[in-house]
Amino acid sequence: MNSREDLRTRWLSWTELAIEALIRVLGFSTVGFVLLIFLFLLKEGVPVFFEVPLGNLFGTRWYPTFGYFGTTPLILGSAVVTVVAVVIALPLGVATAVFVREVAPSWAREILKPTIETLAGIPSVVLGFFGMTIIAPMVHQYLGAPTGLTVFTGALILAYMALPTIISVAEDALDAVPKSYRDAALAMGATQWQTIWRVVVPAARSGIAVAVMLGMGRAIGETMTVMMVTGNAARIPLSLDSLFKPVRTMTATIAAEMGEVAQGSVHYHALFGLGIILFFLTFLINLLAARSIFKKQRRGGLR
Amino acid sequence: MNRYLVQRLGFALLTGVSLVVVIPVVLVVAVILLKGFEAMSWVFISSMPHDGMKAGGIFPAIVGTLLLTFGTALVSIPIGVGGTIYLAEYARDTWLTRCIRLAIVNLAGIPSIVYGLFGLGLFVLFLKMGTSIVAGSLTLAIMTLPVIISTAEEALRVVPMEFRTVSASLGGTRWQGIRNIILPQAFPGIITGILLGLLRAAGETAPILFTVAAFYLPRLPQSPFDQTMSLPYHLFVVSTQVPGMPEEMQYGTALVLLALVLSMNVAATVVRSYFRRRRQW
Numbered sequence: 001m002n003s004r005e006d007l008r009t010r011w012l013s014w015t016e017l018a019i020e021a022l023i024r025v026l027g028f029s030t031v032g033f034v035l036l037i038f039l040f041l042l043k044e045g046v047p048v049f050f051e052v053p054l055g056n057l058f059g060t061r062w063y064p065t066f067g068y069f070g071t072t073p074l075i076l077g078s079a080v081v082t083v084v085a086v087v088i089a090l091p092l093g094v095a096t097a098v099f100v101r102e103v104a105p106s107w108a109r110e111i112l113k114p115t116i117e118t119l120a121g122i123p124s125v126v127l128g129f130f131g132m133t134i135i136a137p138m139v140h141q142y143l144g145a146p147t148g149l150t151v152f153t154g155a156l157i158l159a160y161m162a163l164p165t166i167i168s169v170a171e172d173a174l175d176a177v178p179k180s181y182r183d184a185a186l187a188m189g190a191t192q193w194q195t196i197w198r199v200v201v202p203a204a205r206s207g208i209a210v211a212v213m214l215g216m217g218r219a220i221g222e223t224m225t226v227m228m229v230t231g232n233a234a235r236i237p238l239s240l241d242s243l244f245k246p247v248r249t250m251t252a253t254i255a256a257e258m259g260e261v262a263q264g265s266v267h268y269h270a271l272f273g274l275g276i277i278l279f280f281l282t283f284l285i286n287l288l289a290a291r292s293i294f295k296k297q298r299r300g301g302l303r
Numbered sequence: 304m305n306r307y308l309v310q311r312l313g314f315a316l317l318t319g320v321s322l323v324v325v326i327p328v329v330l331v332v333a334v335i336l337l338k339g340f341e342a343m344s345w346v347f348i349s350s351m352p353h354d355g356m357k358a359g360g361i362f363p364a365i366v367g368t369l370l371l372t373f374g375t376a377l378v379s380i381p382i383g384v385g386g387t388i389y390l391a392e393y394a395r396d397t398w399l400t401r402c403i404r405l406a407i408v409n410l411a412g413i414p415s416i417v418y419g420l421f422g423l424g425l426f427v428l429f430l431k432m433g434t435s436i437v438a439g440s441l442t443l444a445i446m447t448l449p450v451i452i453s454t455a456e457e458a459l460r461v462v463p464m465e466f467r468t469v470s471a472s473l474g475g476t477r478w479q480g481i482r483n484i485i486l487p488q489a490f491p492g493i494i495t496g497i498l499l500g501l502l503r504a505a506g507e508t509a510p511i512l513f514t515v516a517a518f519y520l521p522r523l524p525q526s527p528f529d530q531t532m533s534l535p536y537h538l539f540v541v542s543t544q545v546p547g548m549p550e551e552m553q554y555g556t557a558l559v560l561l562a563l564v565l566s567m568n569v570a571a572t573v574v575r576s577y578f579r580r581r582r583q584w
Contacts, residue, residue: 012476019478020393026382027389028399030452031406033445037413040424095320103314104321112321114572119328121568123506124415125535126557129542130331133553163324193310214412221414223509224535228543251416251509258420258513263428275420279413286412290405 041279045272052266057273062234062248064257064267071250071274073234078220078249080237081230084155085162085219090212092159093166094201097211100167101174102196120164128228131157136229145244149231152243157225162215169214173207174200210289217285220251221278227252250274332561339558342551348559356519356545361556363523367436367531368505368563370524371515374440375447375504380497382444383451387493390452391459392481411449415509418446422514435528439515446510447500454499458492459485491578495571502567506560508535518544534560 048057052069059070100112135156136148143152177200185195201208231246234253254271261267350360386403394400422442432438462485470480486493508516516536524531538556541548 016476016478023385023389023393026385027394027403029382030386030410030448031402033448034406034409036425037417037421037445040421040429041417044420044424092320092324095317096324099317099321103317108318108321112325115325115328117568117572118332118565121502121506121564122328122331123508123535123560123564125506125508125538126335126561127331129538129553129557130335132542133550134334160324160327167324191306191310193313194306197313217412221412221416223414223416224539228539251414254416254420255509255512258423272420272424275417278417282412282414282417283409286408287405290408 038279041272041276045269045274045276048266048269048273051269057270060236062253064261064270067266069266069270071270071277073236074248074250074253074274075277076237077230077234077247078251080151080242080247081154081158081226081249082216082219084151084243085158086212086216088155088159089162089166089215089219093163093211093215094170094208096163097167097170097174098196098201101171102192102200116164116167119160124161124222125224125228127157127161128225131225131229139244143244147231147246149229149246150244151230151237151247154226154230154247157229158219158222161222161225162218165218166211166215169211170204170208173204173211176207177203213285213289217282217289220285221282223251223255227255232256250278332565335554335557335561338551338554339556339561342555343558347552347555351521352519356541357547357549357552361534361537361559363520364532364534364537364556365559366523367515367517367533368535368560370436370531371439371443371511371533372501372505374436374527375443376497376501378441378444379447379451379500379504383448383497383500384455384493386448387452387455387459387496388481388486391456392477392485407449407452410445411453413446415446415507416512418442418510419512419514421445422510427514433528434513434515434517434530436515436524436531437527439511439531442510442514443504443507446507447504450500450503451496454496455489455493458489458496461492462488491574495575495578498567498571498574502564502571505567506535506564508539511536534563 048069056067057069058072059068060072061068061070062073096112096116100109104112131153132149136150136153138148139145139150139153140148145152181199181203182195185199186192190198226249230249230252232248232252233246234248235242235245237245237247254274257267258271261271347360348365349362351362353359390400390403394403419442422438426432426438426441427434430438466484466488467480470484471477475483511533515531515533517530517532518540520530520532534556538553538560541556542553
């Protein structure tokens with residue numbers, strides 16, 4: 001090997017090393033970003049636990065200008081809107097996934113899939129705007145709510161926003177059910193309908209649970225829609241009629257109030273505190289969902 | 304009841320539910336198209352707003368959204384594609400790799416408003432960028448990473464193993480194989496991922512609330528450290544913050560935003576299906 005070729009090989013191996021190192025750094029950057037997000041939320045949010053007594057923080061009144069930082073109505077607000085949204089989205093999502101995977105003729109699939117992708121692409125502020133101008137007046141008029149901006153209005157739109165996630169994850173779950181299960185059921189004389197509901201859906205239930213969790217994570221973190229259509233009244237939504245009354249979520253509170261607070265004030269720290277709660281909630285939901293994904297992969301023998 | 308009758312009723316029910324899912328989507332798009340179309344004019348798209356934004360156009364908001372999307376692309380494409388290459392081509396299945404996957408799942412799940420808080424804390428205040436296009440683009444870029452990485456990784460994974468072994472057998476290094484063979488083969492899938500990520504960035508409001516968005520600016524941004532108006536925030540402003548706003552201006556803004564985002568969505572779908580049809584392996 002002459003020296004020129006030698007040089008070239010050495011140059012190649014150097015660039016190779018440099019590029020590999022760069023790619024490795026980029027690969028790990030996502031971990032860095034999660035840590036950074038966590039760190040800065042803590043940095044700006046933790047002081048509130050020292051500035052405000054715990055009794056106040058978990059109290060029932062959120063009036064920051066008067067020094068009341070009770071997060072209970074906000075946490076319950078997020079919870080109620082999310083739960084109602086999932087209750088609406090779960091049957092719709094699972095039924096649509098079953099329809100697309102098991103029943104629909106191919107032309108119907110060709111219409112359904114792009115429509116659902118379109119739904120996933122519509123910005124939340126556009127849906128919020130639509131909810132404000134079209135759906136809220138209808139809720140007011142036909143359902144007898146004193147105002148159209150209610151838990152129900154918000155949850156209804158959130159349900160549709162969670163649908164693309166729920167449908168696509170549930171579809172994957174149905175897809176992962178081995179063909180032999182279906183064949184066995186059909187061979188024993190079950191109808192297609194019986195096969196779907198007694199065999200395929202039960203076999204896919206862990207995947208469907210993941211779909212619901214991810215949809216829930218989507219709903220709990222949604223901000224603009226909720227801020228525009230739920231009316232933003234910080235009240236405890238536990239009475240039976242609260243479905244048709246305004247409510248205020250954690251996300252909407254941050255979005256509405258952060259623009260007006262002084263940096264470093266107690267209120268500012270309190271809003272970051274809400275951010276910490278949201279971060280942990282979504283982290284937990286995604287961890288649970290991811291765990292069951294990993295579990296499914298490990299049980300590889302079945303499929 | 305006859306079980307075949309049950310089956311027929313069941314299928315009818317499923318069809319009905321699917322219609323309940325699909326029809327509202329069509330309605331939303333149709334209503335915004337029809338009502339927004341009344342506001343459409345060259346003036347609306349190309350002129351500055353005036354009279355407290357109740358007249359004129361939305362030009363600065365359109366420019367702002369394009370600038371933010373471009374800034375986001377500048378940051379998220381290299382990091383996203385690099386991260387994807389690491390995950391798909393280099394990473395072995397160790398606990399560290401699992402940490403990365405968990406981080407990506409987690410990033411995908413963090414609420415958009417929390418990204419806004421983070422951007423405010425790190426970029427705007429700690430790094431003293433102020434509310435600026437830079438701060439907003441960086442915030443949006445981190446938010447789009449999980450979308451880009453998960454879609455692009457899929458595209459790298461479907462390139463058959465033989466492509467890598469053949470490249471290596473001809474004396475190519477690992478990086479040469481990736482650059483000359485794997486990346487070109489996976490290119491359409493990567494583009495799809497990038498488009499899906501960027502369309503999310505273009506449509507998001509919450510992350511830019513405290514990091515860039517200006518309520519109203521009489522001029523276009525002059526530098527990357529300026530604030531800017533943007534379409535999603537402008538829609539929020541004209542529909543909730545300005546009393547007496549003419550309805551067609553609101554629908555017009557919604558239409559421009561929707562058209563921008565959905566055309567990126569269609570482009571992503573077209574690239575993907577074209578690629579699937581043309582693929583020879």
